[in-house]
Amino acid sequence: MSDASARSKPTCFQELILTLQDYWARQGCLILQPFDMEMGAGTFHTATTLRALGPRPWYAAYVQPSRRPKDGRYGDNPMRLQHYYQFQAILKPSPPDILERYLGSLEAIGIDTSLHDIRFVEDDWESPTLGAWGLGWEVWCDGSEVSQFTYFQQVGGIDVDMVSGEITYGLERLAMYLFDKKSIFDLPFNRIDSEVPLLYGDVFLQNEREQSTYNFEVADTDMLFRHFADAENECRRLIDRRLPLPAYEQCIKASHCFNLLDARGVISVAERQSYILRVRDLAKACCEAWLATQKEPA
């Protein structure tokens, strides 16, 4: 996979992102930008959830800032964040050499596969809120999980027409492995020989503290319950108007409200399942509406 245009081995967080973008661009992927709304994982981006459905081929890669309010630790835990980055590549239909291409991405970011022990360990993926599942692996490098690999089988409760191969890199965890750091906050964000060298902590530690306080202590739960209900209603209304893309944004909004309410501890165990099902119903309706548009002649 050595290529004259390939970047040299990344030495910091942003070079890791740039290298992956560069690599997947050369594999024919569109390089998209993050979806501009709060979401729990890169899978929620329309470039994955919706594009995985329907008969049209789709190769894309992008970084997605991901928010999981419950995972916040006020910046005290060196390995957990409530806001972090995922890098996602989706190849639909999955090409026969997709694993070789994936291994090429590891080489590109500086993992010499002859020196390491790379394993594909069974790990099936399921998103109850998206009504989606697939089969695949956790990819281990010397025992460390460096990616998730999934062949999507269903999204929004609908069998896919064409299978997407989805590769997700948890960027902070991967960077900790590559740059041998025990704490996320010690990761070099840009090159240490930069004019203004900064660490991940310089950029995000304060954010982790404040957002954790917001997520766990301050978020206005009455407002969030209202927003959840509003988003749910708006989503339904938009589906009736056959506007799947705006409707799906309301679904994402409802999902994030639920995550915040869950972090605030105001949703009981019994209610939890019913909220997940409500979001899933929205996602399903959006996926169905989207699919209807895809089967029409473009």
Place this chain on the structure above:
Amino acid sequence: MAELLLELLSEEIPARMQTRAAEDLKRLVGDGLKGTGLEFANARAFATPRRLALVIEGLPIECPDISEERRGPRVGAPEKAVQGFLKSAGLESLDQAEKRDTGKGEFWFAVVTKTGGPTAATLPSIVDAAVKALPWPKSMKWGSGTQTWVRPLQSIVALFDGKVLDGGIELGGNMAPVRFGDTTRGHRFLSKGQIKVSTFADYRARLMAAHVMLDAEERKSLILSQSHRLCREAQVTLRSDEGLLEEVTGLVEWPVPMLGTIDPQFMGVPPEVLTVSMKTHLRVFTTGAADGSFANRFVMVANNMAPDGGRTIVDGNERVLRARLADAKFFWDQDRKTTLEDRVPALNGIVFHAKLGSQAERVMRIETLAERIAPHVPGADAGQAILAAHLCKADLVSGMVGEFPELQGVMGRYYALEEKLPNAVADAIGDHYAPVGPNDRCPGAPLSIVLALADKLDTLTSFWSIGEKPTGSRDPFALRRAALGVIRIVVENNIRLPLRKFFAADDLMAFFAERLKVQVREQGVRHDVVDAVFALGGEDDLVRLLARVQAVQSFLATEDGNNLLTAYGRAANIVRVEERKDKSLASRIQGAPDQALLVQEEERSLHAQLAELSLGERMQREDFVAAMGELAGLRGPIDAFFEKVTVNVAGDDRLRLNRLKLLNQIRATVDQVADFSKIEG
């Protein structure tokens, strides 16, 4: 005779599915061959993380001809029927058929011979059918295809007699089929390019050269022998773990065991925690020191031979382990800042089951049960039992158990010890889920016995009360396991526990009896004897029940016992036949026979013998051996009775009734020990 070689190369197959899939492939292809009349000498199947392989030896080059006989219509049947028959049998005219008398008239018969043709021509469809029928636990589509497999199928080697079979597997959609071929690939990282193969021996050798060890057994024994060698050199011993070995074998095509070291700062964390963390997160083996304690070395099995001798791999694994153990140590340090008692209120927030309330409510039920069970267990202090029950679920809300649920109980014990609670209480908390399987250790300390029984009896009675009883293969709350646990604890520790004091449901007692039969079958205890003893009803003390069963079973093994069983059967049979003829008889032959009517010597002697017995009393005193001795003494008189005395004397109903009474008494007497009618002769 020729060889069929098949290899299905795919992306990485989950370790847990490989062995079964190889066997399924062998069975499906084998059945397909037999279905076309093809016999073969032997078949062997193999699996690695990326391939299923099958070799079938001793197949004929040509399929045998198959001749088939078809019966047509009756001779002289209408023309239409005859024409239909000729057409279906492929005959020109009736000249090619023959008349045969079947005994039910004359019929037309046709003998149709199908010529076999070359085996190579029939194999593709057999392989195709086997691939499509292979039952993966979970399978998937890929690309734009519709065919499913466990993971994307990449290539197929299909060689018969050294030649590639025609055809391939269609994938559907607009995907190209996977054509049968003669090339495969070696190890994902240690081999480059395609490998052309000819025979199985050649295939196996070339794979080996390409760093793929085809046979899982070979990989397993290599992992073991090299791991042991590494351990010997480091003066530690490998802690064997069959399940882990099985899994690791399915994760590597070229196993390379290597030794790693646990950072000393973590050696103070309980070994169970270290083990779980190492096993579930890294799939590595733990080791023990000479004194049996947990050693700071571990064995990992890599799937690569690295040019640096594996240093990078070992470093990487040690680093991951450090991070994992730092997590575990964090929980260990944090959890010990809160006492178990202080955690109990949080159990209110954990639902045990929607209809059975929270874990806190469950704990209260277990406390009550423990208090009631304690008096039945010698050496158990009721106060301590209540305390142990009160704290037994507290670790469910600790950080460590939140992270590693499988450490429930184990952590409770450690935290109790850290708090300086009595050792017996700590051990009871640690033991109370045991035994969790047939090979698991059974609690033996008095307090542990009380708590383990209380936990299981609560599970059984609670789920029983909401109608969640196991049915067929469905046992979502593992009630069978709970009942087996109770049985093992009671029987192995000789605990005299009247189970009926703890529940009222008859079918729960019957459930125990069924489990008991399963449990003791391996020890050679007969299920019919258990039934016979259990049928008497009222027996809820499993220890006494088993002692009784064993006494009856050994008695039945003697000549006296066997004979008595026959005599009992004869007596019961005569009574039953008479009762059937005369509905009012049953009530008239109750009670003791009239002595005055005992006219023959044999009658008197049998009656005297029966009267002398004190079976009931002996059973009461649990002197089963003496009771069996008494039963044995009955054999002579009963045999003599049947030899000399006619029961159904004609013309003297009083005599007949009296004799039937005597027979009935035999039955009633013997039934004090067990319901002998349930025993299979």
